[in-house]
Amino acid sequence: MTIAVERLDEVVTALRSVLRDEQILTSKPDRYNRARVPAPFPVHRWAERLPDLAVLPTSTEEVAAVVRIANDLRVPVVPRDGGTGLTDGAVPLRGGIVVDVKRMNQVKELDLDNRTVTVGTGISMLKLNEQLAKHGLFYPDDPASYPCSLVGGRIGTSGWSLIGSRYGHTRDLVLSFDHVLPTGEVMHVGDGIGHKVSKSSSGYQLKQLFMGHQGTLGIATEATLKLFPKPEAELSPFWAFDNYDDAYACVGALARAGVATFAGAVLFDEWKVAYLRRDDEAYIPQPSDVRALVCAVMYGYEDEVRPAGRRLFRIAKEHGARYLGDEISEGDWAARHDRYATPMHGRTKAGQVVPMSWHCEDAAINYTHLPSVTKAWHEIVAELRRRTDVFDDWGMFAYTSGNTGVDYLTEIDVGIWEQQLDDRAWEMWVKAKRDIAAVALAHHGSISACHGSCREGEVDLVPDELGRGFDVMLEVKRALDPNNIMNPGKYLLDRAYESGARP
Amino acid sequence: MSDDAEDAPIGFRYAEQYTPPPPQRVSDVAITTHEHVFEVDPRLMERWVLQQEFPNWDSLRIMNSRGDHLAWMHRHFAATVVTGSELLAEVDAEDGDA
Numbered sequence: 278m279t280i281a282v283e284r285l286d287e288v289v290t291a292l293r294s295v296l297r298d299e300q301i302l303t304s305k306p307d308r309y310n311r312a313r314v315p316a317p318f319p320v321h322r323w324a325e326r327l328p329d330l331a332v333l334p335t336s337t338e339e340v341a342a343v344v345r346i347a348n349d350l351r352v353p354v355v356p357r358d359g360g361t362g363l364t365d366g367a368v369p370l371r372g373g374i375v376v377d378v379k380r381m382n383q384v385k386e387l388d389l390d391n392r393t394v395t396v397g398t399g400i401s402m403l404k405l406n407e408q409l410a411k412h413g414l415f416y417p418d419d420p421a422s423y424p425c426s427l428v429g430g431r432i433g434t435s436g437w438s439l440i441g442s443r444y445g446h447t448r449d450l451v452l453s454f455d456h457v458l459p460t461g462e463v464m465h466v467g468d469g470i471g472h473k474v475s476k477s478s479s480g481y482q483l484k485q486l487f488m489g490h491q492g493t494l495g496i497a498t499e500a501t502l503k504l505f506p507k508p509e510a511e512l513s514p515f516w517a518f519d520n521y522d523d524a525y526a527c528v529g530a531l532a533r534a535g536v537a538t539f540a541g542a543v544l545f546d547e548w549k550v551a552y553l554r555r556d557d558e559a560y561i562p563q564p565s566d567v568r569a570l571v572c573a574v575m576y577g578y579e580d581e582v583r584p585a586g587r588r589l590f591r592i593a594k595e596h597g598a599r600y601l602g603d604e605i606s607e608g609d610w611a612a613r614h615d616r617y618a619t620p621m622h623g624r625t626k627a628g629q630v631v632p633m634s635w636h637c638e639d640a641a642i643n644y645t646h647l648p649s650v651t652k653a654w655h656e657i658v659a660e661l662r663r664r665t666d667v668f669d670d671w672g673m674f675a676y677t678s679g680n681t682g683v684d685y686l687t688e689i690d691v692g693i694w695e696q697q698l699d700d701r702a703w704e705m706w707v708k709a710k711r712d713i714a715a716v717a718l719a720h721h722g723s724i725s726a727c728h729g730s731c732r733e734g735e736v737d738l739v740p741d742e743l744g745r746g747f748d749v750m751l752e753v754k755r756a757l758d759p760n761n762i763m764n765p766g767k768y769l770l771d772r773a774y775e776s777g778a779r780p
Numbered sequence: 781m782s783d784d785a786e787d788a789p790i791g792f793r794y795a796e797q798y799t800p801p802p803p804q805r806v807s808d809v810a811i812t813t814h815e816h817v818f819e820v821d822p823r824l825m826e827r828w829v830l831q832q833e834f835p836n837w838d839s840l841r842i843m844n845s846r847g848d849h850l851a852w853m854h855r856h857f858a859a860t861v862v863t864g865s866e867l868l869a870e871v872d873a874e875d876g877d878a
Contacts, residue, residue: 406856419857511858512867554807558818561810576858586867594871603865611850622820622829628809630820631828 280329280352280372288352288374292332295342302331311375315422316363316732317636317693319703326368328355331375337455337463337498340376344496344763345461347374353765354459356492358398358430361422363637364729366434366491370766376496378429384408385499392504393452393473398429398497415507417444417576423614432497435489437727439613442532442680443540443576444505448488454500456487459758463498472501486753491731492764494757510579512586513610516598517567521546521648524569527596528675529644531573532682534592536585538577542677545570546651549672549690555624559605571598574610623669623692626662633669633692638710638735640717641726642687647675653716654689657709667694667702668709678726686726689713710734718742731768739769797835817843 280288285303292301302308312327329352334340347354353373360367369375381397384405388394389412396405403424405416419439420426430436432454436447444450452475453467466487469477487494518524528544545553547568553560560567573589575582593600600606616635623633642650651673661668669692675685693706714724714735723742724730730739740747751773754761761774803811803819812818817839825831834842854861 403856410856415857508858510860510862511854512862512864514864514867555809556818556820558816561807561818575862579860579862582862583867586862586864587871590864590867590871594868594875600864600868603863606864607854607861608850611853614853624824625828628824629827630825 284350284352285329288346288350289330291346291350292330292343292374295339295346296332296334300333300335300339302333303329307331308375311357311360311367311377312369314360314362314365314367315634316365316728317634317695317698317706318368319698320695321698321700321703326370327372328369328375329372331357331377333377333380335380337457340378340381340496340498341457341461341463343374343376344457344459347762348460348760351760351762354496354762355764356429356433356496358427358433359401359422359425360430361420361426362430362434362491362729363639363727364434364491364725364732366729366731366764366767367430373762373765378427378496378498381429381498382427387412388473389414391473393501394504395472395499395501396428398432398454398500399427401425401427402431409504410507413507414504416450416502417505418447418450418502421614421616428500428502429497432488432500433490433492434729435485437678437686439676440540440574440576442542442677443538443574446678448485450503451484451488452501452503453484454487454497457496457498459495459760459763467501475503489729491729491767493754493767493770495763508576508578510575510577510582511610512575512582513572513606514586514590514593515570515572515601515606515609516593517563517601518569518571518596518598519566521569521651523597524571525648527593527598528571528677529682530592530596531571531589532644532677532680534588535681536575536588538575538581538585539589539680540574540576542574543570543572544647544675544685545572546673548655548670549674552670552672552690556622559601559609563601567599570601572606572610621692623671623694625666631666631694632696633694635671635690636693637688637690637728638713639686639688639725639727640714641678641684641723642675642717642720643684643722644682646720646722647685647687650687650716650720650722651675654713657712657716658689658691661691661705661709664705665697665702667697668692668706669694684722684726687717687722688727707734711737714738736767736769792835797837798833800836800839814839814843 311331353371355369355375357367357375357377378399381399383397386395431447438446453472456464456466468474469479531542621635622630658670671690673689675687678684711734754770755773800813806812
C-alpha cells in the first residue's frame with residue numbers, strides 16, 4: 278500500500294463528495310479482485326500489487342472528479358476495464374485508486390444512417406453486438422477475450438482483433454472518444470474534433486496517442502465506434518500438413534492472395550500441434566503425421582465467401598494441405614475465445630498433469646522472419662523447462678495482422694505453474710521475456726503486436742525499440758501528468774520525473 | 781412420451797451413473813469413454829492433480845453444452861456457416877479429382 282491509513286480516510290472523505298458510498302469499495306475482496314489480470318502473476322507477491330480502494334463511476338463527470346481529487350492529493354490512479362490485458366496495464370504497482378468503469382456500459386446513441394454507435398466504455402463487445410444484431414449490424418473488434426474485455430480496455434491497450442485483417446483493429450474501429458486526462462480535464466479525441474469522422478487532416482493526429490498507453494495517459498469514458506453489416510456467411514477451414522515448411526509457405530500464399538473477404542490466417546507449429554494432442558478432442562485422434570496446421574477465416578455475403586473460399590481451398594491444395602473436416606474447422610474457430618474461460622493444465626517433464634495458467638508472449642514479425650523467430654523462441658522456453666517444471670512450452674502460432682501478409686502477430690504460449698512460483702522462478706521468467714523481446718527486435722520486429730510491452734522483462738527493451746521516440750514518450754507523459762498519478766510504474770515512465778530527465 | 785420412455789427406470793441410479801462406458805485408448809496420453817468424450821490418461825493424474833469422477837449425465841451435459849456454446853458463437857458472428865467440404869468437393873471436381 279502506498280496510502281497511510283490517515284491519508285486513506287482523507288481520500289475516501291474527498292471521494293464521498295463526488296460519489297455515493299456504494300461506489301467506493303475498500304474491502305479486501307474488492308481490492309484483491311482488482312489487482313491482477315490473466316497473465317502470469319507473481320502470486321507469492323500479490324499483496325504488493327493491491328489498490329488501496331476501488332471506485333465505480335457511472336459517468337465521464339464522475340471519472341473526471343475522481344481523477345481531479347487523486348491529482349490534488351497525489352494519489353495513484355489505475356484505470357481498469359475488463360482486466361483481461363496481458364501486459365499488466367490494469368495491475369496497480371503503487372496502490373492508489375482503481376477506477377473500474379464497468380458501470381459505464383450503456384449504449385448512448387445508435388446512428389443507423391452514419392453507421393456508428395456511441396457507448397460507455399464499460400460495455401463488452403459481446404453485449405454490444407447482441408444489441409446491434411437486432412439492426413443487422415456488427416462491431417467487429419474480436420479479441421481472444423471477446424466475451425469479457427471492454428471497449429475502454431481495447432482503447433487503452435490499442436487492441437488487436439482476430440478478424441482485423443478484414444475489418445481493422447481497435448485503432449481503426451474507434452472513431453473518437455471522450456478522455457479524462459491525468460489532471461481531471463476532459464478532452465474529446467478523434468480525427469480532428471470529429472465524433473463520427475473517419476479521416477481528418479486537421480491538426481496533429483492525437484487519437485493514436487491516446488490509444489495503447491496502458492492507462493498511463495488517462496481514461497477513455499465514452500466512445501463512438503464504426504459499424505458494419507452483420508456478416509451473412511462465415512468460413513473457417515483448418516488444414517493439416519506433415520511439415521512446418523509447407524504450412525509456412527501455405528499461410529503466406531493465403532495471406533498474399535488479396536481476397537477481399539479474408540479476415541485472417543493462422544499458422545500453428547509442431548509444438549502447438551503436440552500440445553493440442555495432449556488434451557484437445559479435435560487433435561487427440563489425429564494421425565502422427567500431422568505436424569503443422571493452417572487456418573483461414575472469411576466473413577462476408579455468401580455469394581462473396583463461396584468463390585473466395587474456393588480460391589483459398591485451391592491455394593491450400595497446391596501447397597499439399599489436407600482439409601481437417603467441417604467439424605474441426607467450424608468448432609475450432611468458434612472456440613477461439615475459450616482460452617480465457619478454460620482451466621489449463623500442463624505437464625511436468627515426467628508427464629504428470631499440473632495446474633498451470635496460460636501465458637503468451639507476442640511480437641509483430643514480418644513473414645520472412647517467422648521461421649527463425651520460432652526457432653529462437655522455442656530455444657528460450659526449452660532452457661526454462663530444462664531448469665524447472667514451472668514452465669511448459671505450449672507451442673506457437675503466427676496470425677496475420679493485415680490483409681497483405683506483411684506482418685504477423687507471433688505468439689508463444691507458455692504454461693506457468695503459478696503455485697510453484699517463487700522469486701527464483703519469477704526472475705527466470707522475466708529474463709526469458711527479455712530474451713524473447715530481444716529476438717523480436719533482432720529480427721526487425723516490434724516487441725508486441727497485441728499485448729503491449731510494459732511488463733517486467735520486455736519493458737527494458739522498449740527504449741531500444743523506440744529510440745528517440747521513447748524520449749518523446751517521457752516528454753508527453755510529464756507534460757500531461759505532471760504529478761505522475763496516472764498508472765505510475767508502467768513503461769519505465771517514472772524516468773520522466775527523475776532529476777536530469779529531458780524536459 | 782414414448783412407451784420406452786415410460787418404461788425407463790425413474791430416478792438416479794448411482795452405480796449406473798458412475799459406470800461410464802469402458803475406456804478405449806486413443807493415444808499414448810488420452811482415453812475415450814462416451815462418444816466424443818476424451819480424458820487424460822488417469823495414470824498422468826496421480827500426483828498433482830487427481831482425476832475427478834463425474835456421473836454420466838454430467839459428462840454428457842458438459843459435452844453437449846460445449847456444442848451449444850460453439851453453435852451460439854457461430855450465430856453471434858454470422859447468419860450462416862459455409863461448409864468447407866462443399867468447396868473442397870467443387871475444387872476437386874474442377875480438377876477432375878472427384
